[in-house]
Amino acid sequence: MQMVFSALALAQCEVIWYFQHVGVASSRSKTTRVVPVDIDPNDPTIGFLLDGMDHLCCLVRKYIAAIRGYSLSYLSSCAGRIRFLLGTPGMVALDIDASLKGLFQQIVHHLENLPKPQGENISAITCDLSDFRKDWLSILLIVTSSRSSINIRHLEKATVSTGKEGLLSEGNAAYNWSRCVDELESVLSKHGSLRRLYFYHQHLTAVFRNTMFGPEGRPQHCCAWLGIASSFPECASPIVPEELEMEMLNKGGHCEFYCKQVTKIGRDAVLYVESLIESIMGGLEGLINILDSEGGFGALENQLLPEQAASYLNQTARVSIPSYKSPKGTAGFPLPGHESFPENNGSIKMLEAAMQRLTNLCSVLNDMEPICVLNHVFVLREENLLSASLTPRDRALKFCPTVVAIKEKQHDIRSDWDRPSREKLLFVKSLLFNMNQTLSLGLGRPGALVETVTS
DSSP states (O other): OOOHHHHHHHHHHHHHHHHHTOBOOSSSSSSSOBBBOOOOOOOOOOHHHHHHHHHHHHHHHHHHHHHHHHHHHHHHHHHHHHHHHHHHHHHHHOOHHHHHHHHHHHHEEEETOOOOOOOOOGGGOOOOOOOHHHHHHHHHHHHHTTTTTTTTHHHHHHHHGGGSHHHHHHHHHHHHHHHHHSEEEEEHHHHHOOGGGGGHHHHHHHHHHHHHHHHTOOHHHHHHHGGGGGGGGGGTTTTOTTTEEEEEEEEEEEEEEEEEEHHHHHHHHHHHHHHHHHHHHHHHHHHHHHHHHHTSSSGHHHHSOOOHHHHHHHHHHHOOTTTTTOOOOOTSOTTTTTSSSSGGGGHHHHHHHHHHHHHHHHHHHHOOEEEEEETEEEEEEEEGGGTEEESSHHHHHOOOOHHHHHHOOGGGGGGGGGGHHHHHHHHHHHHHHHHHHHHHHHSSOOOOTTTEEEE
């Protein structure tokens, strides 16, 4: 858990540092001068960091009950170890004053009186370990003071000879695990929040477009950008009228001001999410256009032998990870990109890249949690885009005629089309067609793919 919190804190610092140095005004100049933004389109670092932070936070929240249960068990066992170390001959020989000795006894008392997690609902257990942490910090302040007769080295030498962890090591570990009992959510929100990025949200959009459309674009990272806006309203200040709308209520003869709702920053956060969703829809439409172009699926039967096209599409439909490389050629067929017409190599590579980006993005959209910004909830819906009434073959005839033609004309190679891969390919093609139709109809601002619920 300490590694998780450290990773979140480091990633948070890196992301905030980056955007603090993009478009920073020069302090030496009297006039406001902006440093030119220099973004390397081949650098996916920010997307990796945002995606990693999102995954870590989701992972911790998923197993929060197990983490609390383990932390309570660890602290209960730690109480016995600390009591044993306090009774070792080395500690007894030290001339510890009454105040320090009393703090050690309070530490043991806090740990021994923790609730037991056996047979109980972990989420129902409530305990406050703030006093324990306060007492341990008081001990550290004493043993690190130059005026104290007992310092850290004395304590370590007196307790490390037992062959186990020293007293300070045990206490520090207990301090860290105690935060996973009653402060886990606050620590997670502290290290996982990117609310300060509100002040750079214009630059955020520019960097997002490189993540989405750059040469090394990674669409699977784009959805992590949507989660940033949920923390924007936390930047609102009650003393700035444009940021918070105040409501005056008369209570008992005196007036009190209450924050009614976030106005300016809230609107910016909602518009930010909508603009990113529109960009993602634009990226989907671009991938669809690539696949529907003259060099796309529609011209495969003119570029390849039918047997090669069937084998190639069968392999491509199985791919959904960015690290995938071209499969080895099957028996009797050359490698993809070296088919019967070498002049079409570029089109084949373009198809491969578009298909990989498309399947990655569709899978991430399908797994996304709802995006909550104030009283707006954005749900990226995939199921509404499918034609549930059509059979797989009807869908194929309507949306993927080339593949059906290959399958129907080449009865002798039907064994190459195993059912899971064929169904996956037809699913992706029908999804693309419905997305394209939805976008062309212009239903709603972000399109029918997104359902906006306002309470």
